[in-house]
Amino acid sequence: MSDDVPDEAAQLAKALREVFAGTKISVRRYATRTHRNAGAVSRYLNGTRVPPWEFITELFTEVSRETGNTLKPEVVEHLKAAHRKALKSSNRRLHEVQILQDRLEDADLQAQQAGIREKVLLEGLQTREHRISQLESRHVELTSRWERDARERDSLKAELQLASTSQTEELEQLKIEVNQLRQELEEARELSEQAERKCQRLEQQLSEAEERAQAGQEAREASSLEAAQQEAESARNVADKLRRQLHDLLAQQESARASVEETLQRKQEAREEKRAEIAQKFIGRPPRGERRLAHPSHDQERRGINP
Template identity: 60%
Template sequence: MADHSSPLQPLGEGVPEDAARLAAALRELFSSLGLSVRRYASRTHRNAGAVSRYLNGTRVPPWDFVTELFIEVAKQKKAPLRQEAMELIKEAHRNALKVSNKRLHEVQTLQDQLEEADARVQQAAIREQVLMEGLQLREQRIAELETRHVELSARRDKEIREREGTVAELAPARETDSDELARLKSEVDQLRVELQRAKESSAAAEERCRALEERLAAAEEQAQAGRDAMESDRLEEAQRSAEEAKALADELRRQLDDLTAKAAPPPPAPSVDFRRVRWERTEEEQRELAGRPIDVTILELIKHAVKDEFGDTFALAAPIARWSPPETLREICRRLWGRGYDFMATELAGHAATEMGLQSLLDFLLLAADGDDARQVRYLTDRVLYHFAYFREASEVVTFMDMLDEAGWAPWVIQIKKNCASDRKPVRLAELLRVLDADAAYALIDTIAASRAAKEMPLLLVHMEALRLDAYLERLLSRLADQRPGEYAGFLEAMELAKE
C-alpha cells in the first residue's frame, strides 16, 4: 500500500528557475512511487532531510540520486522510462548544477565526457571483435578453397590419364578457383594490416580515456577540498583532451565500419528472408534457418546486434529456438555468452521456453544447468522458467512440472509455481487452477495470496468466479483477509467494479 504519512514539502522560496524546473520533474517522478519521503529515504539508505531538500528545490541532488529514482520508478511501473524524459531531466540537472555550484558542474561535465569516451571505446572493441571474426571466416574459406584446389588438380591429372577430352571441362573451374584464392589471399593480407592499425587506434583512444580519468580525479579532489577557483588552463586542457578522445573514437568507429564492410564474406543468396518474423515464414524456411552452421548463425545474430538491429536479431531467435536440437541451441547460447552477448543468449532461452516441445525443452534445461559458469546457468534457467510460466498453456504447465518432478528437479517446479503465482496473466492463472489437482491448486493459491501484486488481484478474482472455481475463490479470499487485511476491502470493491 502507498504510504502518505509524510507529504512532499512545497518548493522553497527564492529557488532559481533551473533548480525549480528540476525539482518539479523529480517531484512528478517521486509521486508516482506512492511513498513518503521518510520511507523512500529508508529504502535507499539516504537521509530523509536531504531527500526533502532535493525535492523542494533548495538543494541540487547528486546525479546518482536522480538515476536511483529512475530505477525505482521503472521497478514500480515494470517498464523503463522514456529516453526523451530522462534526457530532459538530465539537461535540467546540469543547468541547475551550473547555476548553484559551478565547481561541481565542471566536475559533472568531465564525468559525462569520460562516460561518453569510454562508451565509444567499448563500441570500438565490439567492432574489432566482429572484424576479427570476419577475418577468421575468410581464412576458413581460403583453407576450403585450397583443399578444393588440390582435389581438382588431382582429379584433372587422373582424367588426363584416362580421358584427354575431359581436361577442357575441368580447366575453367580450376582457373576460377585459383583466381578467387589469389584474390582472397591478397584481401586477407590487406585486412591484417588494417586490423593492426585499428588496434593501435583503439589503444590510443583507451590511453586518452585513462588520461582523462586522471584529470577528472584531480578535479574531484579540488572540488572536495572546497577551493575557491579551479585553474582554468587545466580545465580547458582536460576538456580539449575529452574532445580529442571523442574525435579519435569517432574516427576509429568509422574505420572499423569500413573494415567490417570489407571483411564480411559475401553471404550466399538465401532462400529465406531473415527479416521476416517467424509466423510469416513457412516451416521449411524456419527449419532452414535453424539448420545453418552454428558459426554462421552466431555471426548473423552478432552483426544485427552491433548495428543496433535488435528487432531483426529477435526475429531470428524464434525459429532458431523452435527447430534447433537442444544441444545445438545450448552451444549457441554458450558461445554468445562467452563473447559478451549474454542478453542474446537469454533471449534465445526465453524463445525456447515458448517455442520448443516439452521434451526438447527439458533436454535444453538440463544441458543449460550442466555448466561451469554459475551466473550463466542461473540466468538461462531463470529465463526459461519465467517465460514458460508466463506464456505456456495450463495443460502444458501441469505436464512439464510432472516431467521435472520425475527428473528430480523439484526446485524448478517450485520456481515455476512462484512465477505463475506472481506474474502469469489473471485469465491464464485461473485456467491453471482449474486443471491442477486440489492439493496443488490450494498450495498455489497460498502463494498467490502472499506474492501477487495488488493491482492484478481483482481481475484474477473475477476470472476465478467466471470459471466457477468457488472453493478456490473462497480459499483465496480467506487468505487475503488474513494476510493482507488492509487491502482486502479494496480487492472486493475493485472486483465488483471489474464485473460491471
C-alpha cells in the first residue's frame, strides 16, 4: 500500500483485503467472475481509489457464497463506517450522495416494514372483526334459545303446578268420600248386628211360646204365639233388608276403593311421564355447537322443578 494513501482510505482497504481473503481466489479471477475491471478491483483493495458501496455489498455476497456463512452484522457496520469516512475524505460530493442514498435506503426499509406491519395489523383486525361477528351471532342465537327454553320451562312448571293442585284436590275429595263410606259401613254393620240380635231374641221367644202352646196354654197364648210369629217374620224381613243394604254398601266401598287405587295409579303414571318429558327436554337434550355457553342458571332452574 502506497504511503500517500489517506488514513481513512488505507483503513478501508485493509478491511476490504481481510474480507476479500475469504473468497480464496485471485483479484483477476474475482474481476472475471463479477464482470469488473481487474485494475479497478486492485485499486479498491490497495486504497488508491474508494470503491462504490455496491462493490462492497457484492463482495459480501461472494464471500458468503464461498464460505457458506453470512458476515456478522458488526463487520458489515465497521466496513460501512470505514467506507463513509474514506469517501468523505476523498470526495465530499460523492459522500453527500452516498449519505442521501443511505437515508433513502433507511427510509425505504422503514416504509417496507411499515407496510408489512400495516398488512399484519389489517389481517389481524379483519380476523378479529370476523370473530366478533361470529361471537355476536352466537350470542344472539344462545340468548334466543335460552329465552325460548325459559318460556317453555315456565309453561311446563305452571302446567305441573296446576296438575298437582288438581290432583291434590281430587285426592282429598276421594279421601273424604272413602271416610264417609267407612262411616256408613260401620253404621250398617251396627244396624245389622242389632237386627240379628233382635231376630235371635224373637226366635227364642217364639220357641218358648211354641213350647207353652204345646203344653196346653190358653187361647190367649195361642194368639200371642201368632203375634210373636208375625213379629218374628217382620224381624226376619227387616234383617234380610239390612243384609242387602250391608251387601250393597260393601260393594260400593269395594268399588270406591278400586276407583281410588286406579285414580292414584293413573296420576302416578302421569307424574312419571311428566318427569320423563322434562328430563328429556332439559337434561337429555344433546349439545349443539357451543351449547356449553348456555346460561349458568339452567341447572338451578331445572333442579327447581318439583312436580
